Amino acid sequence: MIPEIGHFALILALGLATIQTVVPLYGFARSRTDCLAVAAPAAIGQFAMLGIAFAALAFAFYGNDFSVAYVAANSNTHLPWFYRIAAVWGAHEGSLLLWMTLLSCWSLAVAAASRTLPREVASCVLAVMGAVSVGFLLFTLFTSNPFTRQFPPPAEGRDLNPLLQDPGLVIHPPMLYMGYVGFCVAFAFAITALLTGRVDSAWTRWTRPWTTAAWVFLTIGVTLGSWWAYNELGWGGWWFWDPVENASFMPWLVGTALIHSLAVTEKRGIFKSWTVLLAISAFALSLLGTFLVRSGVLISVHAFATDPARGVYILAFFAIVIGGSLLLYAIRAPQFEAGTEPVAALSREGLLLLNNIFLVVAAAGVLLGTLYPILADSLGMGRISVGPPYFNKVFIPLTAPLVLLMGAAAVMAWKRTRAEVLRSRLWVPLLIAIGLGVAMPLLTVGAGALAAIAGCVLGCWAIATALEDVVRRCRGRRIMLPRNVLGMALAHVGVGVFVIGISLVSGFGGEHDVRLAPGESASMAGYDFTFLGTRHVDGPNFVAEVGDFVVRKDGEQIAELYPSKRRYNASGQTMTESGIDVGFWRDLYVSLGEPLSGDAWSVRIYHRPFIRWIWGGAFLSAFGGLLALSDKRYRRRARAGKAVARDRPRKTAYA
Amino acid sequence: MMRWRLVIPVVVVLMLIVLLGYGLTRRPDVLPSALIDKPAPQFDLPTLASDRDRIRTADLKGKVTLVNVWASWCVACRAEHALITEISRRTGVPVVGLNYKDTKEGALRWLGRYGNPFAVVAFDRSGEVGIDWGVAAVPETFVVDRQGTIRYKVVGAITRDEMNDTLVPTLERLKASGS
């Protein structure tokens, strides 16, 4: 019964989404307030319906209702309850439902905030979001219904993919989807700008917080994915340039460009049509990601069960939504007043323009590498693989200058900065960066590659310049700096930390493949790893051989690690669980390979210096974004908006 | 009034969609052979039946042959087994088996249970010859012509459609050409 309720709720959601799209757009075209007013209630209703559908599916999983085909394919009675709930989004149909539910959450948020927006704008934004929702709901109901029943119901489910049975599954996809879907809001604002014909200070003020929020979620989502891969896959790697990883990274790159472009448009009123184009592109890349994961055009560890037929639908949807938006852009963008004010090279807006170029080219590079196998195939060049070696060689030269410029931008003023000012403000951070950047690796991991040290210097440069800016502004002020300034500085510090982490792990990390019998030891980077043997363990839905390792440094025991090899009962799949000793300065990582003759095993030992800095830096940046979001000008505006809504008579046009 | 450079994004996206549409018609998981129209790799292996007999690449010359890579632990091999027998019967082409990373006992038992369509089976315990032939997984099947050149490869179990539409016609054509 419950699944049928869920199914019915989806159909109702489709109806409400259609209303949410068509009626307000009609009201916009004909200037009818009553039609515009339908948008917010429709969004609320859609949220309610999708919430019911999602709850229905979650209930079916929790209650092990194997008559629902999707539940039977992705769950198991022995699966722990939290994984049973998380399994809702473990495969294609359910993850689509998650996507749509989160989209309706964002729509709800926009509807709630619509009191601070002119009615026209709010309704238009909700209508665009409704249109996207309609597309996804149609896709779900016609090709990917999670509530399909099967008869007779199997006694036991096929179990969730063992790779997904990890805490990462609980949080990574929701965060990631919040980011993807959040860029739909920015997209909707961009379409609204094209339809109303105005990109002004008001528009940028509205769009910025939504974009920043989406960016924060996407940053967290991508970072969690990397952290999860490191913990789960057993090879000590944290980024593989896999097509699906790239699919989440490209919107992030363009989204970052968008945040910076919005700052320029808000401050100087220039680059308006570029900002609108970026907003459309960020969401386009989100949709492209959805396509790549589910269509089977590329081989990926992350791909859902692929079906080219579904791919056709998503591609058509992409063509209509993005093709249509860009057509609208081509026609309507000229009406935005193109600023004619000069942009000086030595100015904040000049550097942000460069920032955009580098970020967009980097995203284009990732796109090219990801899709090149298809391109080569289509041009008859045979099958060509494009893997991490390519991406590393291309991406790093494209983004290293970016970090360099980021430091300079921290001290640049708007409109123009004189070279002397630049020099006087930058030489101290430069010295600190070089000093710290060289000293830190020397003191912790020893001498090594120039490239890694250069990367470390670059990261320290980012941190030093961001802090210089904060310190300078604090001087002579008795009150605290506003949060958006602090947030920006923190985000840039996060980037610096991230760059340091990557440089040092890549340059100084090591791995060793050894054969160890119980009692034998191996050494790496000054640490001794002693293998004590394995024991057999029965888990809830797996059996495992758990290894026991003692790690010593200079004779003193510092950790005991338990890497294991699990075999899941339902699927028969084997999984490698690593033993990791987490540290601020380094991780020690042990992984069981294959059992060898006697009681010996082949074992992989990894030394990963500064690897926590990678995720730490990324989370710092995300936190910086959050901080900027909580700036009082948004809170002030929300309060003012409520007052305005209360006092002002209703009007359609906005001032 | 339209500025023409604003049309560039539309054009780019259109090209992208065409590319992705093409991608949907392809199967990226099936790896085409690198050895098509190249001479079959040199090998010299013992046969499954007896250690004293050996089979070499030269033995493939002079007639059209089907080389089928299989193993007793391979489930899909069982699925195509009947079709292999049928192809051999219909076309008169001998099938040489390449037993890949298997045990003699397991392989012989498998043949005993399911029937032996092979004229002879080469026993590649280590899989080294398989690597020379570009074998990634089992089953795989190669069409070798009279000169010992590889002409066609089937990746995965042969389906009835593939047998009727491609394999049998190819074998007939190669037999008829007699070159």
Place this chain on the structure above:
Amino acid sequence: MRWLVVLLLAIGWATGASAVDLEGEALARYHELNAELRCLICQNRSIAESDAPLAQDLRAVVAGQIAAGRSDAEIKQYLVDRYGEWVLYDPPLNANTIILWAGPFVLLVLGLLVVLVIMRRRRDSADTAPPVDRERLSRLLDAEAQRGAADDDDSSREHS
């Protein structure tokens, strides 16, 4: 790149019987090559990152060839002869991949040119403005720049 791996292996003085019979630079080459070769039956993994039977076999092939004294290029060619270029994760630079390798950098150059053109065009349109007291303008701009830096805090400075 390779000497770096050797160096850090030396620093790390990794000891313990290696799972393969290679040491020092040969071991470093082994690890590097493994990272550049695709596991053909996996869903997008290198043979360094997979325990699949074929991955193990191919690692053994690489180790054997290194021990036999073959160069990296020879080993890669050996595998390409058998499995096609698909087996290489590092696409070779040839006529087929020129778009791939040159593309991003060409785009970057184009992008920077566009930036240059935009900045120049805007500067020229400003130059056609009536003559101005440069001295006073300079002083005003500097003063505003000072305020501008402090103004990021306050979004009251708006525009249309």
